[in-house]
Amino acid sequence: MTIVRYRYRAYPGPGQVQALARAFGCARVGFNDTLRARDEVYAAGERIGDTDVQRRVVTLAKQTPEGFGVTPRGVRAAKVGVLRLAWSRALPSVPSSATVIRQADGRYYVSFVVSFVVDVVDVPFPVVDAEVGLDPGLGRLATLSSGEIVANPRPLRSRHRGLARARRALARRRKESVNRRKAVRRVAVEHRKAREARRDHHHTLAARLVRDSRAVHVEGQRQVAAGRKDGAATPRRAGMVDACGADVRPGPVRAAGRETGTHRGAA
Structure with a gap:
């Protein structure tokens, strides 16, 4: 169940x-x-x-x-x-x-x-013997053991101009006003578009890895060094948020876990 x-x-x-x-x-x-x-x-x-x-x-x-x-x-x-x-x-x-x-x-x-009840006998993807290694990163979203380099689309950076314009408009609005609520919504829309683009890219890559590989091996990373101990933002932390979202785990790995939940296991 x-x-x-x-x-x-x-x-x-x-x-x-x-x-x-x-x-x-x-x-x-x-x-x-x-x-x-x-x-x-x-x-x-x-x-x-x-x-x-x-x-x-x-x-x-x-x-x-x-x-x-x-x-x-x-x-x-x-x-x-x-x-x-x-x-x-x-x-x-x-x-x-x-x-x-x-x-x-x-x-x-x-x-x-x-x-x-999940029917584990029903496997929608064909059985394969290949395995793949994945090295997550920031400049490059992932480097595969086959030599393929997956570029980082940086959805948040690509919407930087629109997001900056929406934030400036929000800063000029009076608190508790109708225009401020509209400005807050515009900022949220920009973040939603970046989040959806990031999620779509992660799930597309994860589906391809799960479909073409029997197992996915992920190289471990120390995510603690992404920012200072006081929680202040750093360029590395900003790049990690742009690549992975709110969860510090690599986006393709997180998406592959959802894909393998109904198809095949991953290491």
Whole structure:
């Protein structure tokens, strides 16, 4: 039995956007109440467990009926209605939970948790005997044992001009204003485009390595030296973020792990 998440793009209507904003506000209030309860108990010299926190805060906050249901159009949520989803692929089984996510760029997503039995006999890729070694880097995204050099597309650097323009516009906006919220969204859009370009490049390379190789051997790296101990940004750390994203592990290695989860193993 395997438990995985499936995420789909959601397109809420104007009324649903307001309903979701109220739901997010209630969740934020519950989170703040939980922190306050823990702080009060800690100041009194006592300890409180998760069950007690749920009894004091979460149970009191859940005064409205909950639940969801999957429909051909999308997902039906309590007090929100049917959220229209872009069904890019079918769910393998009935989901056990659904989470609505709003990102900084204004896009909405719904994440489902599903459990199903994976048929390990079904191998979509043909069996091969070749193996490949991968040396991750920054100037070069990866150097393969076959001599192939995979260039680093540097998606964040390629969008530097647009991102700098959006950040300058954000710095000029007055706090708590509508224009500032729009400027924040423009900055988030630039980061999203760079993130999607980086992810697509990583998964394309990982799929090719998994398809053409029986095993992928990765040379280890010390990622601690990427930045100073105080956490300040350095050119090397900026290059690592541009190549790997938020996770300091090499992007192709991270993507290959997802690919091999349903196909073949990697070393």
